[in-house]
């Protein structure tokens with residue numbers, strides 16, 4: 001299933017006048033309009049291979065129709081997303097859920113729909129069929145050296161798959177932790193993790209990075225060995241320049257000031273990038289921007305300020321990826337919504353009056369500072385995001401176009417109504 005350009009153009013034609021009116025209205029007040037549009041056009045968000053199927057919970061899974069049955073079909077789906085939004089030009093693979101059996105043909109297939117491969121993700125939080133030793137009590141932190149070795153070797157294998165695909169980062173999330181007080185020696189668990197990560201680090205090609213993700217709880221409920229950004233940063237600093245900290249928005253305790261964490265990691269040159277999602281209670285993995293879009297904007301405000309302070313390229317110098325799971329929506333529509341929410345927050349951050357904000361901060365003018373921050377947030381930047389997308393050949397209204405073109409119906413015809421994608 002491929003979305004043809006003329007169909008997108010037809011859909012855009014219906015919305016042309018309405019879009020132009022709204023765009024002209026907001027554009028009149030944007031001082032650096034061309035720069036904002038260029039940055040928005042360049043900004044892409046990676047789609048994870050596990051998000052193309054309907055997610056489940058531990059209570060069950062309600063699969064949707066036309067789910068991708070193979071890696072090839074997942075790439076096809078990301079191709080559809082990218083054709084519509086022109087902002088999702090890469091895929092992140094999860095090994096072993098999506099093993100590229102023939103890297104050359106997978107790479108060629110991806111290139112046909114304008115995609116490349118971003119970070120590869122290892123998995124030592126589940127036991128796989130035919131696996132010799134169990135990860136029940138952890139992987140890289142395990143008390144038994146043989147289990148640690150098995151987990152290290154898996155990560156090195158994932159790097160090899162990534163090299164074949166042209167990826168250049170390994171993303172590591174560990175579920176290692178403990179469920180009960182006394183179960184684990186925290187110091188030894190940390191040291192084992194460091195030792196294991198060092199072995200993985202040694203196997204990284206020169207131009208590769210390793211991203212160390214943290215999470216406070218779940219599936220373990222007493223301690224997690226890489227539980228917060230401090231523990232991740234400690235590991236990344238001990239490992240070296242190729243290691244940095246990955247922030248997953250859902251991996252924080254309630255009310256954590258994530259924007260402050262981001263600001264400091266950026267300052268230290270140790271922010272790897274993001275796993276975007278949203279949450280109300282815990283690691284809910286809801287659609288980005290669906291619960292707390294203001295927090296997302298505040299995070300982007302720090303990102304833009306911090307990246308500019310270091311002269312970084314917004315689009316290329318950090319990893320931007322969605323990590324969400326949804327059990328009631330069409331995954332493609334959900335991903336289109338997530339990408340849109342990210343770009344809206346980014347656009348708002350781009351139009352913040354930085355010079356005025358700095359002046360207000362230096363004068364301790366708290367009211368003025370808040371006014372400046374909220375002025376950008378309360379601006380309807382959606383026509384700017386849509387204009388950038390339009391100029392790239394994307395749809396003015398991606399979700400509407402997806403429905404109009406009856407993509408899901410087509411996929412169900414091709415794949416059947418009872419297909420189940422690999423993943424959780």
Ligand SMILES: [Mn+2]
Pocket residue numbers: 173213248275323
């Ligand atoms: Mn994540």
